[in-house]
Amino acid sequence: MSDLPDHAVAPIDTDQPPGNSRRAFLRGTSLSAFGALLGMTIPFERNLPAGIIPVALAQDTGTDLMSGKTGLTIMSDRPLNAETPAHLLDDDITPYERMFVRLNGLVPQTALDANAEGWTLTVDGEVETPLSLTLEDLKAQFETVTKVLWVECGGNGRAFFQPGSSGNQWTMGAIGCPEWTGVRLADVLKAAGVKPGAVYTGHYGNDVHLSGDAEKQTISRGAPIEKALEEDAIIAWAMNGEPIPALHGFPLRLVVPGYPGSVSQKYLTRIWVRDQVHDGEKMTGYSYRLPAYPVAPGTEVPEEDMVIMTVMPVKSLITFPETGTEVPSGAATEVRGHAWCGKGDVAAVHVSTDFGATWQEAELLAPPNRFAWQRWRANVTLPQAGYYEVWARATDADGISQPPVSPGWNPRGYGNNLQHRIALVAT
Amino acid sequence: MHQIQLKLALGLAALLGSAALAVAQSGPDPMRALRNEVQISAADPMAALRAPAATETEGPAPNPEFGNLPDAPGAEETYYQCTACHSTAIILQQRVTDARWDDLWQWMVEKQGMFDPEPAEKEVIMTYLKTHFSSER
Numbered sequence: 001m002s003d004l005p006d007h008a009v010a011p012i013d014t015d016q017p018p019g020n021s022r023r024a025f026l027r028g029t030s031l032s033a034f035g036a037l038l039g040m041t042i043p044f045e046r047n048l049p050a051g052i053i054p055v056a057l058a059q060d061t062g063t064d065l066m067s068g069k070t071g072l073t074i075m076s077d078r079p080l081n082a083e084t085p086a087h088l089l090d091d092d093i094t095p096y097e098r099m100f101v102r103l104n105g106l107v108p109q110t111a112l113d114a115n116a117e118g119w120t121l122t123v124d125g126e127v128e129t130p131l132s133l134t135l136e137d138l139k140a141q142f143e144t145v146t147k148v149l150w151v152e153c154g155g156n157g158r159a160f161f162q163p164g165s166s167g168n169q170w171t172m173g174a175i176g177c178p179e180w181t182g183v184r185l186a187d188v189l190k191a192a193g194v195k196p197g198a199v200y201t202g203h204y205g206n207d208v209h210l211s212g213d214a215e216k217q218t219i220s221r222g223a224p225i226e227k228a229l230e231e232d233a234i235i236a237w238a239m240n241g242e243p244i245p246a247l248h249g250f251p252l253r254l255v256v257p258g259y260p261g262s263v264s265q266k267y268l269t270r271i272w273v274r275d276q277v278h279d280g281e282k283m284t285g286y287s288y289r290l291p292a293y294p295v296a297p298g299t300e301v302p303e304e305d306m307v308i309m310t311v312m313p314v315k316s317l318i319t320f321p322e323t324g325t326e327v328p329s330g331a332a333t334e335v336r337g338h339a340w341c342g343k344g345d346v347a348a349v350h351v352s353t354d355f356g357a358t359w360q361e362a363e364l365l366a367p368p369n370r371f372a373w374q375r376w377r378a379n380v381t382l383p384q385a386g387y388y389e390v391w392a393r394a395t396d397a398d399g400i401s402q403p404p405v406s407p408g409w410n411p412r413g414y415g416n417n418l419q420h421r422i423a424l425v426a427t
Numbered sequence: 428m429h430q431i432q433l434k435l436a437l438g439l440a441a442l443l444g445s446a447a448l449a450v451a452q453s454g455p456d457p458m459r460a461l462r463n464e465v466q467i468s469a470a471d472p473m474a475a476l477r478a479p480a481a482t483e484t485e486g487p488a489p490n491p492e493f494g495n496l497p498d499a500p501g502a503e504e505t506y507y508q509c510t511a512c513h514s515t516a517i518i519l520q521q522r523v524t525d526a527r528w529d530d531l532w533q534w535m536v537e538k539q540g541m542f543d544p545e546p547a548e549k550e551v552i553m554t555y556l557k558t559h560f561s562s563e564r
Contacts, residue, residue, distance in 0.1 A: 074516075075516065076513070076514060076516040076520070077516050078513050078514040078516070079513060081517075163523065163524055163562030163563070164522030164523050164562045165523060165527065166521055166523045166531055167517075169520040169521075210512040210513050211511070211540040211541070216539075281538070285534060285538070286530065298562070411527065411530075
């Protein structure tokens with residue numbers, strides 16, 4: 001730290017353009033000056049690597065934006081992560097205030113300021129014609145599409161693995177299904193001309209690394225080129241008819257349905273078409289990877305035996321009634337929810353009120369488009385007063401169902417699609 | 428079924444005296460377990476209905492000065508090491524193996540730009556994390 005100039009603290013110029021300028025200023029300032037700015041000393045400041053500035057000064061974490069959300073459970077405040085209780089996910093189209101929040105870094109200043117001026121999306125790499133597209137270019141040059149698409153964190157359900165695995169302990173609510181408006185990813189890739197050597201996409205955004213280091217990527221994941229060229233994925237600028245909110249990727253993001261949410265890059269600035277499997281931040285190691293073979297819970301799997309998680313498993317939620325609700329015995333009670341599958345289709349949903357001993361088929365509606373979650377509902381009759389659980393089980397078109405217990409333990413706790421269940425008390 | 432419950436209740440009442448009788452007279456409460464969540468162990472299938480971390484009650488009391496980390500040796504060092512990047516909220520959620528903690532440390536140093544302190548200090552922090560945020564103890 002001592003090699004940094006210990007000059008006087010200058011006021012932050014609020015007229016500076018958004019982006020990295022404020023951080024650039026801070027990077028040239030000594031830590032004792034940071035302490036003066038914070039109004040306190042920074043214990044253990046020796047732990048801060050050169051060039052890294054305290055998060056408290058680097059960037060607003062976006063916490064204030066959580067006031068626009070209702071009823072969410074905050075898992076972490078820096079970075080911001082919050083899930084939605086199941087009974088608040090009853091809407092067919094998830095409204096903003098009930099959309100879960102999953103951030104790997106900090107909300108970029110451009111999003112906090114809702115400033116999309118000069119925003120460009122670069123498409124380069126294994127393409128015939130690299131593109132640099134403004135939001136206006138995207139809107140003018142490609143067909144606009146609006147789709148209802150679910151986005152689910154790959155770690156949704158992590159809390160139920162034993163032994164535990166590291167990361168946010170999502171229970172059931174790291175899922176939402178808003179309506180997105182944008183252009184097809186495939187159309188943009190085709191306009192750039194994907195070369196035969198293309199293997200994978202690599203996605204980049206301008207969110208800020210937790211360390212405050214402007215050189216570090218927060219997260220950069222991608223999809224196999226075959227998946228990217230399917231018609232489902234979109235580059236979106238609107239969510240539920242409004243510009244994409246700051247917490248969800250303003251002004252531009254990918255929505256790649258069926259894959260872990262991390263593939264759907266927020267704050268999208270670049271799509272790098274790769275001639276190899278993308279090796280960006282959180283593509284390698286144990287991040288968003290599963291063991292190549294089944295392992296006993298708690299097994300340490302060698303890194304080379306971890307494979308990239310792609311298609312999300314079939315799953316369902318009971319969104320009505322809320323768990324613990326009292327209902328009359330001997331009369332029909334409506335239970336309902338949503339079902340979805342990374343393959344894009346759910347074939348059936350069944351419910352049980354006797355701990356899985358018997359099952360009845362629920363009514364299952366067709367989705368408005370592929371990769372929208374599907375509404376299901378059923379009437380259950382609880383025979384006598386007492387405690388019951390409703391279990392829901394979705395089955396995909398290949399006959400694969402949700403298990404009643406946590407499936408396939410893995411070191412980082414991904415892909416837990418165990419059946420959701422709620423308590424009902426018959427009176 | 429009702430008769431069995433009544434016999435049980437009366438039997439308990441006879442054994443435990445008037446206090447138990449009062450409970451028996453109010454009838455069984457099917458939601459009792461849900462209203463008293465902390466008594467359900469994490470191994471109980473009902474744990475699926477809520478986040479396990481929220482019901483943890485064992486161990487040292489949280490210290491607000493150090494982001495509510497359990498007040499024990501190593502809390503201060505852990506607080507200042509980790510909150511350079513993220514809040515303690517993510518630490519407080521963890522129940523992982525020692526091997527996962529070792530891997531996480533390496534990942535944060537190599538990939539996330541975390542400062543790697545002197546071995547003695549690292550030992551203090553890792554011991555603290557492995558003691559209080561473990562699936563092994």
